[in-house]
Amino acid sequence: MKELKSIAECMIAAGYAKECASTYKCFRKYIVDEGIHRLGVEKVSSSKVKKMPSEVVEMKMRSWIDAVNVSMKTLFNGEKTLCDEVFEGFSVSLRESCFRDISKEGALLLLGFPESVAVRDKKNPNPKKIFTLLDMYVTITENLPAIESIFSFHSVSAVRSQALNSLNRLSESILSHLVEFESEIRKDSSKTVVPGGGVHPMTTSSMDHLSRLAEYSGILVNIIVKGSSSSAKTLLPKSYFNLSESDGCHHGSEVRVRFAWMVLVLLCKIDGKAEMYKDFSMQYLFLANNLQHVASRARSTSLKHLLGDEWIERHFEKVGQFARSYERLAWEPLASMCPKTEEMSPEEAKTQLEKFSECFESTCESQSMCVVPDQTLLEEMRSSIAEKLLPVYRDFYNAHSNAAMLAGMGGGWNVRYTPEDVAKYLSSELFSGKGVLEEEKSCVFRTSFGLVTARNASRRKKRSLSCRRF
Numbered sequence: 001m002k003e004l005k006s007i008a009e010c011m012i013a014a015g016y017a018k019e020c021a022s023t024y025k026c027f028r029k030y031i032v033d034e035g036i037h038r039l040g041v042e043k044v045s046s047s048k049v050k051k052m053p054s055e056v057v058e059m060k061m062r063s064w065i066d067a068v069n070v071s072m073k074t075l076f077n078g079e080k081t082l083c084d085e086v087f088e089g090f091s092v093s094l095r096e097s098c099f100r101d102i103s104k105e106g107a108l109l110l111l112g113f114p115e116s117v118a119v120r121d122k123k124n125p126n127p128k129k130i131f132t133l134l135d136m137y138v139t140i141t142e143n144l145p146a147i148e149s150i151f152s153f154h155s156v157s158a159v160r161s162q163a164l165n166s167l168n169r170l171s172e173s174i175l176s177h178l179v180e181f182e183s184e185i186r187k188d189s190s191k192t193v194v195p196g197g198g199v200h201p202m203t204t205s206s207m208d209h210l211s212r213l214a215e216y217s218g219i220l221v222n223i224i225v226k227g228s229s230s231s232a233k234t235l236l237p238k239s240y241f242n243l244s245e246s247d248g249c250h251h252g253s254e255v256r257v258r259f260a261w262m263v264l265v266l267l268c269k270i271d272g273k274a275e276m277y278k279d280f281s282m283q284y285l286f287l288a289n290n291l292q293h294v295a296s297r298a299r300s301t302s303l304k305h306l307l308g309d310e311w312i313e314r315h316f317e318k319v320g321q322f323a324r325s326y327e328r329l330a331w332e333p334l335a336s337m338c339p340k341t342e343e344m345s346p347e348e349a350k351t352q353l354e355k356f357s358e359c360f361e362s363t364c365e366s367q368s369m370c371v372v373p374d375q376t377l378l379e380e381m382r383s384s385i386a387e388k389l390l391p392v393y394r395d396f397y398n399a400h401s402n403a404a405m406l407a408g409m410g411g412g413w414n415v416r417y418t419p420e421d422v423a424k425y426l427s428s429e430l431f432s433g434k435g436v437l438e439e440e441k442s443c444v445f446r447t448s449f450g451l452v453t454a455r456n457a458s459r460r461k462k463r464s465l466s467c468r469r470f
Helices: 002-013 017-038 046-051 054-086 092-123 127-150 154-187 201-214 217-227 250-274 280-300 303-330 346-367 375-408 419-429
Strands: none
Touching: 002 017, 002 054, 017 054, 017 092, 046 092, 054 092, 054 127, 092 127, 092 154, 127 154, 127 201, 127 217, 154 201, 154 217, 154 250, 201 217, 201 250, 201 280, 201 303, 217 250, 250 280, 250 303, 280 303, 280 375, 303 346, 303 375, 346 375, 346 419, 375 419
């Protein structure tokens, strides 16, 4: 740097200022352009970007993020420092002219790439690509102070403008991807029925997407507020999302409401997919499993700060309601077969215990494929069902089993299930999806006792956003 400064001072003092500047620009511009090229940035038109395979564009986007960080911290910043040092003591116009001719073209090439990519993706949005676009947006935003400082001269104001234009284009493209994400959930028409009422793949993938999006909430504040023609509050039904949970910031509340709305769209789709199960009990088990997954992911990720504790607690309560509805439809009929009466003949007791055994086998058979993937919900449901069924069966068994066995001795009949047998199944086999009881039975009655089927219910008209159970 000292040697270059000495050369410049000598040439300018000798009357060769023009030649000095011209030579300096020529060599330094070559170095800057070569640096940009080595960072993987090249001039690509919007039409050429449109024709590129998605994986190639994705690779270039990732390469561009690294290139911007290196360029602003090292390449352009170093060039500005060198220019200021070499021509220190001379006119500002000389320094400005040198830096402009050396850096402007490369900077415009670098900061113009996001605009081409954003236009491409805005017309062909793919929710999976939103994260790379967000990373590009973050990269420009974080480097904006450096851009404004390095390219502070009026003659390079086009560089600052290009950075802002790219931010606006990226913002528009990101909004398009958000809309497309919501649209994909709404348009999902898969008829796949998840075995055992488990968590639907759509629920898993959507919550993965939303959880990752929530990590960008600080950036999405500016994007969503700028791109919204009207308040996001108008999207949600009244009382669904309590804005008092927000931090009082209008911009922050817009983002919170937008996320709450996207989750609601998912829940409404889950509600619709539940109706593909013929049995109402399975519908409620499906709803419980999927809402448990939604609420659990919301609680364990950045979504918690957006949706709030009250929202999460309210939806866990709804999980409990769905679980209780499942229990009522699938298991309470068993409890009703254990009347609280002591006035019963041995024959009546024998008949009633036979009915209970048959119904228990039938219910176990019909519920054998049911699953509850969440361990907490699994234990809660097993415990709840046991609390409702075991006490009434134990009381009935203790009161009438001896008489029933005496009444059935002549025909070789014996009580099939003790309270301990029922307890063992409920505590270890229920919701495991392993199938029917692994015990030898003389007969299994394949009835649907205890199950209410949707075929007997009136069909409701489908709506674009049906959410009757949420």
